[in-house]
Amino acid sequence: MFENIRLAFRGIWTHKLRSFLTMLGIIIGIAAIIAIVSTIEGTNQRIKENLIGSGSNTVDIQLYQNDWPYEMGYNGAPYGAPQVSDDVLAEIRQITEVKAASRYANRQIYSGVYYQNNSMSGGYVKGVEQDYFSTANLTVKEGRLFTEKEADAFTKVCVVDEAIVEGLLQNEDAIGKILEIGGDSYTIVGVVRTRSTFEPVINNLSDYETYKQDESGSIYIPLSDWPISYSYDEPENVLVKATSTDDMTAAGKKTADILNAYIHPTDDTIKYQSKDLLEQAQQLQQLSSSTNSMLIWIAAISLLVGGIGVMNIMLVSVTERTAEIGLKKAIGARKSKIMWQFLTEAAVLTSMGGVLGVASGIGLAQIISIMSGTPVAISWPAAIVAVVFSMIIGVVFGILPSHQAANLNPIDALRTN
Amino acid sequence: MIVKLENIFKVYGEAGTDTSVPALNDVSLTVDEGEYVAIMGPSGSGKSTLMNVIGCLDKPTSGSYFFEDKDVLKLNDRRMSDLRLHSIGFVFQSFYLMNEENAIENVALPLSYAGVSKKEREKRAIEALTKVGLADRVKFRPDQLSGGQKQRVAIARAIVNNPKVLLADEPTGALDQKSGAAIMELFQKLNDEGTTIIMITHDSGIASHAKKTYRIVDGKLYHGLEEADNEENN
Numbered sequence: 001m002f003e004n005i006r007l008a009f010r011g012i013w014t015h016k017l018r019s020f021l022t023m024l025g026i027i028i029g030i031a032a033i034i035a036i037v038s039t040i041e042g043t044n045q046r047i048k049e050n051l052i053g054s055g056s057n058t059v060d061i062q063l064y065q066n067d068w069p070y071e072m073g074y075n076g077a078p079y080g081a082p083q084v085s086d087d088v089l090a091e092i093r094q095i096t097e098v099k100a101a102s103r104y105a106n107r108q109i110y111s112g113v114y115y116q117n118n119s120m121s122g123g124y125v126k127g128v129e130q131d132y133f134s135t136a137n138l139t140v141k142e143g144r145l146f147t148e149k150e151a152d153a154f155t156k157v158c159v160v161d162e163a164i165v166e167g168l169l170q171n172e173d174a175i176g177k178i179l180e181i182g183g184d185s186y187t188i189v190g191v192v193r194t195r196s197t198f199e200p201v202i203n204n205l206s207d208y209e210t211y212k213q214d215e216s217g218s219i220y221i222p223l224s225d226w227p228i229s230y231s232y233d234e235p236e237n238v239l240v241k242a243t244s245t246d247d248m249t250a251a252g253k254k255t256a257d258i259l260n261a262y263i264h265p266t267d268d269t270i271k272y273q274s275k276d277l278l279e280q281a282q283q284l285q286q287l288s289s290s291t292n293s294m295l296i297w298i299a300a301i302s303l304l305v306g307g308i309g310v311m312n313i314m315l316v317s318v319t320e321r322t323a324e325i326g327l328k329k330a331i332g333a334r335k336s337k338i339m340w341q342f343l344t345e346a347a348v349l350t351s352m353g354g355v356l357g358v359a360s361g362i363g364l365a366q367i368i369s370i371m372s373g374t375p376v377a378i379s380w381p382a383a384i385v386a387v388v389f390s391m392i393i394g395v396v397f398g399i400l401p402s403h404q405a406a407n408l409n410p411i412d413a414l415r416t417n
Numbered sequence: 418m419i420v421k422l423e424n425i426f427k428v429y430g431e432a433g434t435d436t437s438v439p440a441l442n443d444v445s446l447t448v449d450e451g452e453y454v455a456i457m458g459p460s461g462s463g464k465s466t467l468m469n470v471i472g473c474l475d476k477p478t479s480g481s482y483f484f485e486d487k488d489v490l491k492l493n494d495r496r497m498s499d500l501r502l503h504s505i506g507f508v509f510q511s512f513y514l515m516n517e518e519n520a521i522e523n524v525a526l527p528l529s530y531a532g533v534s535k536k537e538r539e540k541r542a543i544e545a546l547t548k549v550g551l552a553d554r555v556k557f558r559p560d561q562l563s564g565g566q567k568q569r570v571a572i573a574r575a576i577v578n579n580p581k582v583l584l585a586d587e588p589t590g591a592l593d594q595k596s597g598a599a600i601m602e603l604f605q606k607l608n609d610e611g612t613t614i615i616m617i618t619h620d621s622g623i624a625s626h627a628k629k630t631y632r633i634v635d636g637k638l639y640h641g642l643e644e645a646d647n648e649e650n651n
Contacts, residue, residue, distance in 0.1 A: 324513075330501065331506075331530070332502020332503070332527055333498065334530070411469050
């Protein structure tokens with residue numbers, strides 16, 4: 001075997017140009033596949049990062065009317081939808097896929113929130129309980145969170161995120177500043193970090209709705225203060241943290257089922273739905289994969305053509321080396337030895353083509369990335385599969401030439417010279 | 418007795434039809450251990466066919482052939498390969514050396530088919546090359562060697578597996594007089610050391626080096642030189 005590999009390398013080296021041209025089909029095919037796969041992977045990773053954030057695994061379960069979040073400020077509390085009770089919350093926390101759950105009231109703000117002369121528009125005011133911050137993976141950047149004591153005493157304190165500091169507060173020092181929310185004055189006690197590196201790709205209006213809140217920022221007030229600034233009896237939304245990214249869909253669906261079991265609205269288009277980011281991510285990923293899988297098929301055809309090229313050159317090589325094969329058979333090489341020698345040569349040739357293809361594919365992907373701005377993630381499993389696959393191509397397309405070599409009659413083979 | 422051919426016929430084309438040509442016509446030949454035999458004949462006489470049959474490269478149409486105690490006609494392709502590998506050493510007119518490989522690698526080729534380890538292969542190849550007088554050329558590639566030296570490498574390759582028979586087909590055909598004579602000396606030396614040699618040639622000068630000479634004419638084998646001459650005179 002080692003002897004065959006050595007012979008194969010020597011043969012390839014002796015005919016450098018020919019070997020390279022023979023490999024070219026394989027190189028181009030593999031390079032194309034690696035470049036495409038790297039681009040797909042890169043895009044997928046970016047989609048996932050954008051939509052899901054880095055590992056927060058949170059799912060929002062909100063009250064919807066048809067396909068849109070129910071507008072509490074515009075419509076008032078819907079009839080037949082009670083608030084989320086402690087019992088219901090406890091039931092949600094029992095779900096295996098749920099690690100943590102917190103209820104919150106939510107209002108999208110178009111007017112009624114002010115800092116001095118600035119008015120806030122487009123962001124959210126959320127009435128939250130203490131465990132909301134840990135569930136949502138929000139960490140304190142400055143100041144502190146409000147305490148249970150403050151919440152119980154209906155103290156008018158609030159926490160804002162960085163987007164609020166940047167927008168509404170015009171980057172002023174936030175701690176101690178007073179915001180006017182729904183006619184009442186709230187003192188800012190802390191600033192929380194917005195999720196890291198969030199650059200959402202907005203493809204449609206629904207995506208826009210999803211991300212708008214992150215752009216305009218949120219103000220968090222104690223849930224107990226909610227009726228003071230807004231109204232009583234508003235059904236809350238629930239934020240759950242799934243045990244893992246893969247469990248997000250299940251966690252969201254099950255939570256929505258429990259919540260829906262407790263509401264009996266007269267308008268049956270009103271129900272809880274999970275805003276499953278993972279699901280959206282997967283849909284986007286499928287979209288990008290399906291367009292690119294077409295390209296992979298085209299690249300696969302180029303591999304097939306490359307394989308036929310290898311077979312063709314191997315057949316020529318067998319004819320050329322008739323005397324060598326005849327001599328080897330005459331001095332006692334079994335058919336199988338000759339067969340293996342040529343199969344090894346074909347496999348080594350195409351494997352080299354595969355390795356060169358992977359290298360040029362990675363280079364190509366980088367160039368694409370620089371030129372079009374799409375992210376690139378080199379997939380090593382794909383690279384390994386590509387090399388193994390090219391080796392298999394060598395073996396498959398080497399069978400016919402090797403068979404022909406092995407079955408040469410030594411007498412005829414030696415006579416030709 | 419190593420080689421025993423009895424009533425060998427080799428017919429090309431379909432037997433019994435007009436197109437059939439008997440290349441070997443009722444050939445019987447016995448070669449004993451340690452013999453040095455030359456088979457002489459002009460081209461087209463059937464001497465190459467005879468060499469192929471003796472060398473187990475081809476099977477006769479009829480007759481019987483025993484190599485030592487093995488009935489060659491009953492061997493399959495694989496057993497024939499193994500018999501050639503272990504018991505027959507071939508020397509050809511045009512050497513048939515691998516040009517990209519050096520002398521050691523060329524000589525070691527049959528050993529690799531016999532499954533000898535790399536280290537042992539190298540050792541035995543050097544021994545064989547020393548035997549043919551190329552101890553100082555073991556790393557040379559064929560294109561760095563003269564014709565006579567190339568044939569020595571080929572002979573080293575033929576004897577490296579310690580075959581029962583050394584089968585040479587026009588071993589001096591591609592060489593000048595001096596180199597040819599040197600090869601004949603080498604054959605003599607190998608024979609003196611006990612190697613059985615069967616040599617096929619059209620050159621009576623070369624054939625005269627052998628201890629026993631046969632002549633082949635139109636597929637018929639004659640002992641010595643006279644018989645064939647008589648036949649031709651008739």
